[in-house]
Amino acid sequence: MLLEAIDIEKTFGRTRALAGASFDLRKGEIHALLGANGAGKSTLSKVISGHLRPDAGDLFYKGEPLNLRSTRDALAAGIAIVMQETTLAADLSVLENIFLPELGKSGFLSRSRMRKRAAAILDDLGQADVLSLDTEVSKLSAAQRQLVEIAKALALDAELIIFDEPTASLSAGEVERLFDVMARMKESGRALIFVSHRLEEVLAITDRVTVMREGATVASGRETASLTQAEIIRLMVGREIGAIYREAERGEDKDGAPVVFEVKNIAAPPAVRDVSFAVRKGEILGLGGLVGAGRSETAEAIFGMRPRTGGEMWLGGKTVDFRRPAQAVRAGVGFVPEDRRVQNIVPDLSVKENLLLAHLGAHRGFGLGYKARQKKVDELLKLLDLPGHRLFDASMLNFSGGMQQKIIIARWLLLEPKVLILDEPTKGVDIGTRQAIYELLQKIAADGVAVVVISSDFEELLGLSTRIVVISDGRSIADIESSALDEEKLTLLAAPRTSMRKNTELLGTLAKDCGGAGFWALIDDDDLICLNSVVAAPEASPGFSAGNAVDFDESAIPKGLAGRGQDFVTEEDGSRSTLIVPIRSHRGHDFGWVGLTVPGKADGLSAEAIRKQIETLNA
Numbered sequence: 001m002l003l004e005a006i007d008i009e010k011t012f013g014r015t016r017a018l019a020g021a022s023f024d025l026r027k028g029e030i031h032a033l034l035g036a037n038g039a040g041k042s043t044l045s046k047v048i049s050g051h052l053r054p055d056a057g058d059l060f061y062k063g064e065p066l067n068l069r070s071t072r073d074a075l076a077a078g079i080a081i082v083m084q085e086t087t088l089a090a091d092l093s094v095l096e097n098i099f100l101p102e103l104g105k106s107g108f109l110s111r112s113r114m115r116k117r118a119a120a121i122l123d124d125l126g127q128a129d130v131l132s133l134d135t136e137v138s139k140l141s142a143a144q145r146q147l148v149e150i151a152k153a154l155a156l157d158a159e160l161i162i163f164d165e166p167t168a169s170l171s172a173g174e175v176e177r178l179f180d181v182m183a184r185m186k187e188s189g190r191a192l193i194f195v196s197h198r199l200e201e202v203l204a205i206t207d208r209v210t211v212m213r214e215g216a217t218v219a220s221g222r223e224t225a226s227l228t229q230a231e232i233i234r235l236m237v238g239r240e241i242g243a244i245y246r247e248a249e250r251g252e253d254k255d256g257a258p259v260v261f262e263v264k265n266i267a268a269p270p271a272v273r274d275v276s277f278a279v280r281k282g283e284i285l286g287l288g289g290l291v292g293a294g295r296s297e298t299a300e301a302i303f304g305m306r307p308r309t310g311g312e313m314w315l316g317g318k319t320v321d322f323r324r325p326a327q328a329v330r331a332g333v334g335f336v337p338e339d340r341r342v343q344n345i346v347p348d349l350s351v352k353e354n355l356l357l358a359h360l361g362a363h364r365g366f367g368l369g370y371k372a373r374q375k376k377v378d379e380l381l382k383l384l385d386l387p388g389h390r391l392f393d394a395s396m397l398n399f400s401g402g403m404q405q406k407i408i409i410a411r412w413l414l415l416e417p418k419v420l421i422l423d424e425p426t427k428g429v430d431i432g433t434r435q436a437i438y439e440l441l442q443k444i445a446a447d448g449v450a451v452v453v454i455s456s457d458f459e460e461l462l463g464l465s466t467r468i469v470v471i472s473d474g475r476s477i478a479d480i481e482s483s484a485l486d487e488e489k490l491t492l493l494a495a496p497r498t499s500m501r502k503n504t505e506l507l508g509t510l511a512k513d514c515g516g517a518g519f520w521a522l523i524d525d526d527d528l529i530c531l532n533s534v535v536a537a538p539e540a541s542p543g544f545s546a547g548n549a550v551d552f553d554e555s556a557i558p559k560g561l562a563g564r565g566q567d568f569v570t571e572e573d574g575s576r577s578t579l580i581v582p583i584r585s586h587r588g589h590d591f592g593w594v595g596l597t598v599p600g601k602a603d604g605l606s607a608e609a610i611r612k613q614i615e616t617l618n619a
Helices: 043-049 072-077 096-100 111-124 142-155 172-188 197-205 229-237 295-303 325-331 342-346 351-355 357-362 370-384 389-393 400-415 432-446 458-464 485-494 498-515 559-562 605-613
Strands: 003-012 015-025 030-034 056-061 081-082 160-164 193-197 208-213 217-223 259-270 272-280 284-288 310-315 316-321 333-336 419-422 452-455 467-472 475-481 515-526 527-537 547-549 576-584 590-599
Touching: 003 043, 015 043, 015 056, 030 043, 030 197, 030 229, 043 081, 043 160, 043 193, 072 081, 081 142, 096 111, 096 142, 111 142, 111 172, 142 160, 142 172, 172 193, 172 197, 172 485, 193 197, 197 229, 197 284, 208 229, 208 389, 217 432, 229 432, 259 295, 259 452, 272 284, 284 295, 284 432, 284 458, 284 475, 284 485, 295 325, 295 333, 295 419, 295 452, 325 333, 342 559, 351 400, 400 419, 400 432, 432 452, 432 458, 452 458, 458 485, 467 485, 475 485, 475 547, 485 527, 485 590, 498 515, 498 527, 498 590, 559 576, 576 605
Parallel strands: 015 217, 030 193, 030 208, 081 160, 160 193, 272 475, 284 452, 284 467, 333 419, 419 452
Antiparallel strands: 003 015, 003 056, 208 217, 259 272, 259 310, 310 316, 467 475, 515 527, 515 590, 527 547, 576 590
16 A cells, blocks of 8 residues: 555634545555545545645554655655645746756756656647746636646655646547556556546546545545446535436527627637637537636637737627726626636635626725625525525635635626626536536526526537537637537547648548548538538538538438448539548547549549558658
8 A cells, every 4th residue: 555544624713524434545556535525525635645744643654654744845755746726936937846846955956857758748738839948827817827736746756646637738649648658657656536526537537436515535445347326426415416417498589588798709819819709598509628728818808908919809799899808897707717816706705896897896885885785685695505604704715715716706696797707617616516617697688687607528518509609719700509519529629720731731632642632520420520621622511611610411412421431422513522431549539531523523542542641640
């Protein structure tokens, strides 16, 4: 056994965070530490990593008693932690933050060695082309800071690493890259503790599971393979949880509802280049994309937090131009930013003062005007299941992350907004709280509010949203009904255009050499989603372009699409002939189909030679 924690206790004032918690970790395993918000997971993680000293209990490491007085002691022992709330130095570069623990040591540091090692780590995480080592951390998004936090822990080569909600801001593709890294670490003999609220990830990556509730261990070291998601939820919350999304309400048709808010060609370089979307009354619209795509920056530009260089916005049919957040607030637009601790909470203010912050931004006149909101405050307290006396707690930090998030959302509901934009609304909260937030958002939409949700959790976007606007490299590239998508399709749509360079070059070559049009698409039954297209001859256009979702009959090549996988198929009217070839990644994952359409019949073209050219794409 590498680590044992026995009957650990920890109290903060009158709050008992750990009440006899126990945990054990073997060498060469990934062990999940689970529990609802406030269960004590993060507190136990901080005890193991030297951030906190326990009031009682024993720690053993490699069979010897472990007495950690600081994080430096833990690092010296080979124990590191990736914190949910990042602990980076904002004024230092990405490179300097990755090697932050090294900077405090005596002796010579080779900057060239550090750069080489950092570049290799970021390449492993799939961020080498996205994160510059010389960028100041203060200029990064919350998701990018999370990746730097992960890179910092990997640079330590620790024997035991605790990952506390490392995937909270990451999309499916980035999570898969992180899991590849974690699997290699496990194979090398290192031990990992994985704290997460995403149970599908726990079931996919971990070997054993320990569950905590109210500061105590309620299930210790259970084999992950022996548990179902429903059993884990019962252990975490002590009860059954119903369907997390209310499908009937999510699927309601909002096409007939009036457009409440519309943006066209919004630009705020360098992160936002050309984003357009519209959201209707009572609709939940999703903004999807990978880390660094420009989703959060788009919301900030709309809300007046980031200077815009172009684009137009309409609210209720009237042109608006928010240059400061106060203007957006007074117009009826609310915004919950991504970083709860940095952007949403004022620690020195009471819970009531935090709840009424947006009210102060909208209020005009003498005094604070709190009395005018009292009735609505009382209604929201019932909705949040929060006792009235807790409003007078001196700090929001006394609440769990889930309750903090519900209070932050309630802050905007006080103003009865026309539009509510939420960036990662369920980041770092347990499944029970996620369900409560989803129900809250669905209720808001049912009351007529236009809701825009930004999320890296594609399952969440698909479950909540009626439509999803996909953003890549700062541009909106698709606007598609959620019912036409799944996680795999959404991930491929969201892929950065820069990562499609090889694919685009092939499509361009095929289109130019054959005098036609090349396309890359996802095809199911008689539906198609186009990921990319290059048209060299307009008369060969297949009738769709990148970001379009169409039925076969809506395209110009229905017969060619139906006959995919064969040789060239000519349309009934003889106008076009199409060859469509399946492609797979080097791991065997289905990556859709690549097609070539040419005018008339494909006389003189070798289907076999073109097929081989396409099949080398991901070789």
